[in-house]
Amino acid sequence: MTFQFRKLTLKNWLVYGDRETVIDFTQFNSGRNLVVFHGQNGFGKTSLLRALWFLFSDDYKDDALVEMWNEKERASGEGELEVALEFLYRDKVWVLSKGAYFELRGSRIAVNPFTKLWIDGCEIRDQIDDQISRVIPKECLQFVFFDGAEITRYAQTQYEDGVKEAIELMLGIPAVRNLRHDLGRIISELQEEQQEILLAEQQNNELAAEVERLEEMKVSYEERLKDLTKKQDSIQAAQEKLEKEAAQLEAIQAEQEALREKQSRRANLEERRDELDAQIDDLIQSAPVRMLMRPLEHVIEEAIAQQEASSRLEKYRLRKKLIEELLEEADCICGRPIDEHIDTHFGNEIKRLDSIIDSQNANPNSINQRDLISLQSIVDQLANNPVDGKELYDRRALYIQQIEEIDTDIERLRDRLGDNESIQVQELLEQQRVTAEQLQNVKHEIGVVEKNLEETQKKLKEKRREVDQTTGTTDRGKGIARTLEVTRGLLAASEQFVERLVDRKRRAIEDITSNIFKKITNKPQEYAGVRVRDDYTLEVYRHDSSTVDNSQLSAGEREVLAYSFITALNLSSPTPAPFVMDTPFGHLDSVHRDRLLKSLPMLKVQVLLLATDRDLPPAERGMIIPYIADEFEIKRDQFNKVSYIKEAE
């Protein structure tokens, strides 16, 4: 192993007080690579993690150092803090000590920071920060010293700025890229020197000019090719997007159809509800009449009876009038003279008729014929159209409920459709046709430029050979030609090296990430592995090749995915560093936690676990005992408000 911790010393660092805390690590052997620190919340696990960050980063300014200084010591205003690590790196013993001296000057604390480094016993005095960065670049610390709860950010579909660069740094890619760039610059410089030699001799002006012309053409073709490739990439990205949209279109269309059907059904229900509303309005308006149906029928019956009585009254009046007219005559209509007897009889008859007429006239509630007909018509109509009000209200409530349910469905469908609600098949097909045409044109153009570039390079190579021969007659020219030859070979090799390195590293990370993920996940029947995209973002895929949207993964699954990835990343680094995991099992259930624990001994690096009793209950601890090299307890002296570390009993 190229990198392992041997001894860590803390003095007045955060919760650790002036009593020096020294952690001696057992010599690493591949059978036992786990170092466990047990500690309750607030006792100093994160302080330990931060101590390692402090050692390998240069971000701590004076104010930050004062913050890191143990609170109790700080109160005294003077003193020092120190974090020191002895470690083995590439077969050499490194001792790195960082800290600060503090002195009270008036009301402020003066900070005098220090960094000391010894390699194999020799103190390094120059470029110490550069040396430290070579061990673990500060950008890569996030992948080796981490808090279990925070690593889920590596399971996102898009990284924050700088993460991709840090990943490539971890894999050793930028150094080879830089080499490629620098070799290119050396070649340009050497070629310029050759041009100078050529131009110094008049007869070679034509050759120099030709080389220069070809060089310019080459640069121009290269730039054009770069632009076209960029254009091609963007068209291909658009095409991929359209293909995805097309694949989704079927589902979208089905949902659009469902949406239309729901909207139509809603309109229909609304219409029926409106009809019911009208019927209910009618019912409400006719309600008083309906409620009075019985009395009204009675009134009508009485009115009819009254009308019959009125007709009889008329008869009585006519009879009375006839008798009165007879009384005025001398003889009766039968020819007999009207005597006293008849007169009395007629008089009595008139009185009787008067009495009847008076009694009939006395009824003030008589109803006129027209009102009677109207009332009878209303009553008849209502009697012929009986309405069940309760049933109307029940039906309306049912429609309202159905409309509400449909509204929920419509809303859900609209949410799912999002901006796609208005996507038209024809439009999409047209877009696909246009991009395919554009892509074809760009590819054709690229082909032409590539051919031109190839021809130009070929001509240039011939001319360069001519230049090498022409300038090679002098010692200087010969030297330049030889250096050029070697550098060109190195450039070609480094170009290929970058390509293969990027490709193989990505594949290696993909394999290791998948391997670890499959071992830890509690859905091995569902998840088949993890894809690492070109930008190093991750994608879990199922056995049927479909991908799982990262947002659909649970917090625990994202943690497992991120852990698998950063483990793979560390193992793919040319110099894997010890892993330090603070409260590593934050969101994990017991199955995930046990599997993750079981995966740790497989790593060929030291693994420092900063665990609470919840992270590592006795049963789980028992499971990894054979792989534990060291076990420590973080203790807290609550009276003196300081923490310290001792070997676990």
Add this chain to the structure above:
Amino acid sequence: MNNDYQTAEEEYSLILEEVAKEFQVDTRLLHSLIEYEQSKVHLLKRRGAKNDLRQIIERWIEEQTS
């Protein structure tokens, strides 16, 4: 638990040897140039990198010819 993961050091060397052989360049020379770049990779400005590399190459040529 026997399925140990391999570190990437060997793979890195393997690719290096592979391309060196393919492009007929010296593996050690290519390695030393990468090592040099590795030591400068964390710096914002790699002043003098081009000259240093050229010197490494020229020194190697000298060694080969002498």
